[in-house]
Amino acid sequence: MTGLNGSQRPDFAAIAQSIKRGAHILDLGCGDGTLLKYLQQTRSVTGYGVEIDDGNVLACVNSGVYVIQSDLERGLAEFADHSFDYVVLSQTLQAMRNTERIVREMLRVGRAGIVTFPNFGYWKNRLQILRGHMPVSENLPFEWFDTPNIHLCTVADFEKFCGERGIRIVGRTVLTDGRTVNVLPNLLGELAVYQFGG
Amino acid sequence: MANGKTHDLTKSVGIVKPQTARFTAPLPLRGGAMLHDYELVYETYGTLNADRSNAVLVCHALNASHHVAGIHADDPDHTGWWDNMIGPGKPLDTSRFFVIGVNNLGGCHGTTGPLSINPDTGRPGGGDFPVVTVEDWVDAQARLADQLGITQFAAVMGGSLGAMQALAWAIRYPQRLRHSIVIACAPNLSAQNIAFNEVARQAILTDPDFHDGNYQVQHAVPKRGLRVARMVGHITYLSDDEMANKFGRQLKHGKPGYSFDTEFEIESYLRHQGNKFADYFDANTYLRITKALDYFDPALEHGGSLSQALQPVAAGVLVISFTTDWRFLPERSREIVRALLDNRARVTYAEIDAPHGHDAFLLDDVRYHRLVAAYFERVHREIAP
Numbered sequence: 001m002t003g004l005n006g007s008q009r010p011d012f013a014a015i016a017q018s019i020k021r022g023a024h025i026l027d028l029g030c031g032d033g034t035l036l037k038y039l040q041q042t043r044s045v046t047g048y049g050v051e052i053d054d055g056n057v058l059a060c061v062n063s064g065v066y067v068i069q070s071d072l073e074r075g076l077a078e079f080a081d082h083s084f085d086y087v088v089l090s091q092t093l094q095a096m097r098n099t100e101r102i103v104r105e106m107l108r109v110g111r112a113g114i115v116t117f118p119n120f121g122y123w124k125n126r127l128q129i130l131r132g133h134m135p136v137s138e139n140l141p142f143e144w145f146d147t148p149n150i151h152l153c154t155v156a157d158f159e160k161f162c163g164e165r166g167i168r169i170v171g172r173t174v175l176t177d178g179r180t181v182n183v184l185p186n187l188l189g190e191l192a193v194y195q196f197g198g
Numbered sequence: 199m200a201n202g203k204t205h206d207l208t209k210s211v212g213i214v215k216p217q218t219a220r221f222t223a224p225l226p227l228r229g230g231a232m233l234h235d236y237e238l239v240y241e242t243y244g245t246l247n248a249d250r251s252n253a254v255l256v257c258h259a260l261n262a263s264h265h266v267a268g269i270h271a272d273d274p275d276h277t278g279w280w281d282n283m284i285g286p287g288k289p290l291d292t293s294r295f296f297v298i299g300v301n302n303l304g305g306c307h308g309t310t311g312p313l314s315i316n317p318d319t320g321r322p323g324g325g326d327f328p329v330v331t332v333e334d335w336v337d338a339q340a341r342l343a344d345q346l347g348i349t350q351f352a353a354v355m356g357g358s359l360g361a362m363q364a365l366a367w368a369i370r371y372p373q374r375l376r377h378s379i380v381i382a383c384a385p386n387l388s389a390q391n392i393a394f395n396e397v398a399r400q401a402i403l404t405d406p407d408f409h410d411g412n413y414q415v416q417h418a419v420p421k422r423g424l425r426v427a428r429m430v431g432h433i434t435y436l437s438d439d440e441m442a443n444k445f446g447r448q449l450k451h452g453k454p455g456y457s458f459d460t461e462f463e464i465e466s467y468l469r470h471q472g473n474k475f476a477d478y479f480d481a482n483t484y485l486r487i488t489k490a491l492d493y494f495d496p497a498l499e500h501g502g503s504l505s506q507a508l509q510p511v512a513a514g515v516l517v518i519s520f521t522t523d524w525r526f527l528p529e530r531s532r533e534i535v536r537a538l539l540d541n542r543a544r545v546t547y548a549e550i551d552a553p554h555g556h557d558a559f560l561l562d563d564v565r566y567h568r569l570v571a572a573y574f575e576r577v578h579r580e581i582a583p
Contacts, residue, residue: 067548
């Protein structure tokens with residue numbers, strides 16, 4: 001959804017590292033199925049992608065990824081409670097209209113949830129705002145007037161969001177240029193990967 | 199299924215010839231009756247490969263037949279009902295797959311049905327021909343597969359009632375198909391669906407020419423009933439928008455005549471469809487096929503749990519629905535998807551945004567056809583040696 005559909009996004013490796021081998025996975029907003037394909041190859045996972053776009057659904061069929069065409073905003077009614085080990089929402093949270101609902105649905109359907117999102121608190125984003133403009137970067141490639149990203153947040157915002165709702169964060173990796181950031185992640189991290197449970 | 203276009207032979211399976219398979223082992227029917235001796239008429243396109251792994255069975259819906267693709271030498275205007283889907287270079291590519299179309303039991307296109315002569319009486323079975331079900335059809339198709347030496351289909355495919363057969367195949371013979379392609383389907387009929395079928399049946403049953411189903415002996419044909427039955431059916435195949443686009447409130451003669459002649463274009467269309475149908479379709483067959491639709495309900499034997507009913511499914515399943523299909527709503531397809539997900543089946547689901555209603559499964563739609571083509575590409579890779 002952020003326009004990054006390359007063969008390997010920086011968050012993919014972090015997601016792969018945070019899941020068990022052979023897990024059953026639901027990838028929400030799976031795009032052309034690249035992540036699931038990658039996880040099938042690297043972690044022997046099984047599972048499905050959920051995708052709304054016709055072209056992406058076709059791409060999933062082409063690449064042998066099992067895909068369910070559906071609008072995430074409608075919830076995950078097709079999926080039973082706790083039927084997946086992990087429910088992944090990579091680079092899509094910020095484009096969801098109903099953020100809280102999808103996070104709740106992820107926890108209903110999966111034993112754990114994994115979200116990745118561009119950290120709006122990254123210093124380069126702050127700098128662009130200081131200069132008077134909405135940030136545009138590799139991770140936030142859209143201009144303000146045509147962005148699908150309506151719910152951007154910072155690392156600190158997401159942790160506050162989870163804390164207030166009793167959502168337990170069980171893992172966090174913050175990345176810049178593919179490398180893990182351990183110091184001042186909300187300032188120095190470009191991309192956040194969170195794993196959480198109910 | 200209007201099919202008035204001239205046939206383009208470059209992407210066609212060309213001239214095809216129906217064949218007949220005879221069966222002498224009795225077939226027990228779900229309704230309790232037994233068929234002792236029966237024939238199935240079928241057509242095949244493409245070539246069965248050496249390890250017999252590339253066969254695809256195409257199941258027909260309400261009014262169609264074994265004539266799925268190509269043309270008959272003696273009737274070049276009558277193109278197979280799914281010719282846009284099946285042929286060389288088409289989504290179901292006959293240069294790769296060996297495709298079989300079969301007329302179902304109780305049919306009126308050569309397969310044993312109400313028109314067939316009952317050997318015990320020497321007369322057409324007519325109204326005495328038993329009620330047949332989707333499961334009976336599938337069992338008969340499995341015997342045809344036996345006879346053709348096909349132990350496992352690469353795929354079984356169908357739309358609407360044909361899709362119910364594809365689904366029933368995956369439940370009844372899980373090891374005998376690699377993939378099930380279920381298009382514009384429902385896991386059972388809604389009360390509204392059954393209601394429409396019942397209106398159609400009543401039209402036939404109350405036609406004075408029906409004679410309790412034994413109209414052939416009386417040299418009569420309940421054409422009026424068949425016409426109305428088909429008209430009712432046709433209303434449910436099209437979306438409201440599609441009807442509005444095609445016909446709107448257009449009048450045949452430009453201004454109202456304040457009479458009961460065909461005035462609106464939609465009336466003219468429905469009457470035309472009804473007349474055409476009454477000329478070639480058998481009323482007893484129509485009654486039985488609508489009943490087969492009504493009775494289809496795999497969840498029934500499992501306390502209403504479709505998930506349990508679909509537990510045996512081992513095939514990969516492609517489920518496709520169409521957004522404007524109000525006969526079998528996308529929600530109904532989602533019920534099937536959900537039950538397959540409960541069983542962790544290898545399911546793929548696509549919801550095609552098409553304006554045509556239920557009939558969309560028979561029409562050209564780039565997204566729909568591309569998707570089916572991509573799926574068969576995958577099936578092809580799977581069976582490639």
